[in-house]
Amino acid sequence: MDAQSLKKLREWFKKNSAELPWRPIDLDAPRDPYAVWISETMLQQTQVSTVRDYFTRWMKRFPDIETLAKASEEEVFKYWQGLGYYSRARNILKTANVVRNSTRKATLPDNHKELEALPGIGAYTAGAILSLAYHQREAILDGNLVRIFSRLYALDFLPTESKVALKIYWDYAREIADSSKAYMHNEALMELGRTVCKVKNPDCANCPLHSSCRAALEKRATEFPPSKKHTQKDWHGTVLVIESADHKILAVHGGQKFFKNQFTLPHFESPRSATAGLPSQAERYVDADMVQSVENIGKFRHSITVHKMECDVLYIRLSGKAPAPTSSEIKWVRRGQALDFFASNFCLKALSFLKKN
Ligand code: SF4
Secondary structure (H helix, E strand, C coil): CCHHHHHHHHHHHHHHCCCCCCCCCCCCCCCCHHHHHHHHHHHCCCCHHHHHHHHHHHHHHCCCHHHHHHCCHHHHHHHHCCCCCHHHHHHHHHHHHHHHCCCCCCCCCCCHHHHHCCCCCCHHHHHHHHHHHCCCCCCCCCHHHHHHHHHHCCCCCCCCCCHHHHHHHHHHHHHHHCCCCHHHHHHHHHHHHHHCCCCCCCCHHHCCCHHHCHHHHCCCHHHCCCCHHHCCEEEEEEEEEEECCCCEEEEEECCCCCCCCCEECCEEECCCCCCCCCCHHHHHCCCHHHEEEEEEEEEEEEEECCEEEEEEEEEEEECCCCCCCCCCCEEEEEHHHHHHHCCCHHHHHHHHHHHHC
């Protein structure tokens, strides 16, 4: 994220940050690591609106690690009751005891290794403590940041899909962490995800990152990130729109990757950096000598079953009339009737580029 976007993000956060019991009025002030730990643990799987009261009551009764460590599990559970996932409360108490009995004198460690060795503290909570409390240049990647990165950079995959995918998301998170005031940028992004870049109805018009957000600029914000159930295999292909001099479009039946039982436009898997010129697959249908021109007229995305497709549309113009079909698997369809003839959205998307040309 460039310096200008980060500046806009900070300005937005200063004006719009909600008053929360775990957030100091001075947004630049280092926080109590204990308060960050408790609030971030409560916020896992639970809404901010619910956590507010729980946090306030908790801090009144257990204002520091020392007090907490002396409490019984029964009492800790009482203050946790209603938040669910009681293992979180049990781990908090265990950690309080470990820290109290350590040489740290009831202070949480200030490094990943020691923090993550404590019961219930994982990479995310450790990052939040190091960034928000200790103001270290630490990356944070929670659901809010995943959603924002996916939209900002039009990432059409989830970090859970592969190691490479996870690394890409973490790289963006680290870019934020490398900035000065990373603690504020991290928190501002979490707040932005909660209040503006929401799962449904993101308020792009009032977002400080709008001018650098690819998904918003393409008006596709809600398409990112892809939902788990739609996680699909990437497939890159080429669709051929072959038109004869007498304005007929070639339709084929069978022998295609998709739409096996209907007429469709010829298509095949191809590399993203397809070379120019007539692809050999086209010569299955037309004589190379008849080809007047070959032009890439557009690119579209489409999903079929588990395939998330990105297709280049190659327009092949013939110099002569449509040749007589050599089999029942080939048809020449008048251009004026093509939109009615090709029923699938896949073909209609490819043909939409033809209209513009
Ligand atoms: S412009 Fe819209 S989609 Fe992009 S980050 Fe902002 S709210 Fe999210």
